[in-house]
Amino acid sequence: MRGEYMRLSESIEGMAVKVVDLDAPPELRERLLGLGFVPGQTVIIGEAAPLGDPRVYIVGGKLVTLRDVEAQKIKILPIVDLIPLEMAKPGLYEVEDLTGGHRFRQKMEALGIKKGTKIRVIRNLNGLLAVLINEGEEVEIGRGWARKILVRRMEVKPRDDKSGFNG
Amino acid sequence: MAWNLINLLLSLLWFSAGILKIAGIGTPSDIPFGGVFLVIGAVFLWGVFEDPVDRPKRLSHTYVGGMLAFWLGIYSAVNLIFYQQTLYFDSGAVILSFVSFLLGIKAKRKIEAMR
């Protein structure tokens, strides 16, 4: 896996990740280190606040809240990095498994999706995805299907700036 | 299944109490106070929607709803004693709170036994 690391703010609830590096200025860095966000530390992603921004992270048994602004400064590597395609943010993914029945697999086969297929997610509107299959043509995939496709992230695009909340 | 039914039943009761309070039927109308009834009803209702596999989550709605109901029950009791409110509505609210509270405690025991 080459390229940029994922950020803690891009992780998904329930994921377990390993801290790789901190990009924070010295003061914030010291604070994060004191709370246990050190390289090599396992962090489990907890629930988000009602409006999606601060989130709870479980570090060494403690619950710590971070805003996305701060979580964005922590580089991570997913430990268990399989997610349903439904939850995938834009980026490149590899299909790991299809969790549907026989008919579902046939349909996917027809689209060219099987284990090992590379899927590039272009956008994800609440589970309705626009994807490129093996960098081919753009295809739309609905939520019902996307839920049954387990994928692993291959590279990370910079997260689109959703923190443009400047008061 | 039983807990699903309890949550549904409690939420229905709380919702109807809230609507009575807001509309002022059989009790003076009080919109924010009626809102509290609705929120408690919603807490129970969402317990019904939880993933059926995840039992602790369902029970947690019963528990938290029961805790909120406990405080509302005390408040209703004070209303009843000191402020000569409508006898039927307020004593009904006290009883409903008490029942919800007991069920909440039961849910809590269940969650604790689950580890």
Next chain:
Amino acid sequence: MTIKVALMGNPNVGKTTLFNALTGSRQHVANWPGVTVEKKEGVALYKGFRIHVVDLPGIYTLGSKSLDEQIARDYLLFESPDVVVVIADAVNPEQGLYLLLQILELRSDVILVMNAVDELEREGSRLNRYELEKHLGVHVIPTVATKREGVSELLDTIIHVHQTRPAHQPVRFRYDQTVENTIEQLEKVILSKCENLNVPARWLAIRHIEGDEIVQWFCESLPPIEGNERKKLSLQIARSRYDHINVIIREAYSGKSAPKRLPLDEAIDHVLTHKYLGIPIFFTIMYLIFSFTFKVAQPLSDLIDISVSRLAEFAKASLGENWLAALFSDGIISGVGAVLVFTPNIFVMFLGLGILEESGYLPRAAFVIDRIMYALKLSGRSFMSLILGFGCNVPAILSTRAISDPRERLVTILVSPFVTCSARLPIYVLLAGLFFPQNAGSVLFLIYASSVFLAAVSSVLLNRVLFKGEPVPLIMELPRYRRPTVKGLLNYSWSKGRHFLQKAGTIILIASIAIWFLGSFPPGNVENSLAARIGKFLEPLFKPLNYDWRITTALIFGTAAKEIVVSTLSTFYSSEGLSFTESLRNSIDPSTALSLMFFVLAYIPCFATIAAIRSETQSDKWTLVSLIYGLVVAYLLAYLVKVVTGLWLGI
């Protein structure tokens, strides 16, 4: 013999509980001037020793620059306590031991307290204190602070460490070779450049690598370390510390599985921070606390009200018809009594907030509401304070002490007077009922909505104009839920409510006497009293708002306590033969009444609030800014309301 002991540790590990257990009833809360976060001091008398205990703010590291961390670190460096007690959570000790390792680099006379061992045992795991002692080289005391278990052993150990220091050499902790090389080089530079160091050179070297500016204070002009190199080294240092801690934990704990949350905690969190239910539940809880504050406390308030008026009558009856009797009954007893009436409300409110704080809900509430406050450049924490203001501004301002960021705290204090307190309610009710009988409820709602709007706009404005700052990070630990104890709750509400009684009591007493004198001299017609003269003198200023001298005087008196506005109006208007409400309705028009309500909403808060602003900001300048800002906003708002409604109502 006196031993100075500093208590240090992460937030929420039971530091204050241990402090109370150590010092017992002798504790007093000292407000250290100039700092925003409280340090508590207390004394324990034990086996002939005076053990002076200082409870420092909870911190995670010695290295960061936030105010509470600075206070704790500066105390450690410059006040030289004799013994340092570091408290760690026995259940999740990692972060606590990290702080311990940092402190051990500075000094060796440290005692480690592993608190809440009972919760650990309930989880089915055990802690071997001797294993910990072996690895860390300090005394280790397991305690249950809530049940006072291990407290006397801790006191014995404090005395022991103080007498025999240093008992055993703390284990010198070695880092990676690259880090050690840099430390060694720096140590040489430090020792050659700076003499009379009273801190270890090794500690200075490490702090310098970690980018702590305090190093300059001990030893100037150390060779700078390039940013990337510094980051690499400090990450390595932190990593080695945690690796070391993990090894120790593996050796010292038995039966400890991977850290997991209690199922009940997880369940409660799921609902309380729920995507859709979280915010409604928060408002429900706040609403219930308000209702309790007003309704549950009301019977008690009524009781006090009756007693006060009985007492006033009694004073009048026993002292006879002279000015002294009038001063006592109309001035002092009624004036001070008007405040005492609110005591039950205040205590009930703090009881409610105590439950929220002790149970661990408060940080969750801050978490739930944070996104909204972020837009206003405040954090969820300051929202809690503002909400309190609907009851009374004074506890709202006092409660900002828990806000660790000084800038955010100041803004919260400055905007909190705009949150309309319960003392202003009688004025709104009187005027709305009298002039807008059809829409009284809507008018009241408009006032409350405007109050929230004013506070929000002012916060954004103050941040823009005065600070231009970045939003404060919300890095907060959510503690385990705990069942609040009766003792803890009583302690909490008494220590908070006492302030209200003391400060408001003294100020109200003086104000009541002053207003009584101004209203009664020279004797005879009120029209000629000093109070009336003041009102008439200032009347031209309020001409554009169409307020006559009576309203002006009432507003001036209302600065003592807002309820006084109503009682002053009733005194002045009833003297014309007609009933007070009738003559008031005849004297002013609805648009003036509405503008008066808005003026009352925004203008100078009561004396107690001003005193609270002064004592909490420790600054005359900010107190003045708050006063003038409030007055200007009130005047402009009242004028605007008058003009707009004047046009609208066609008056």
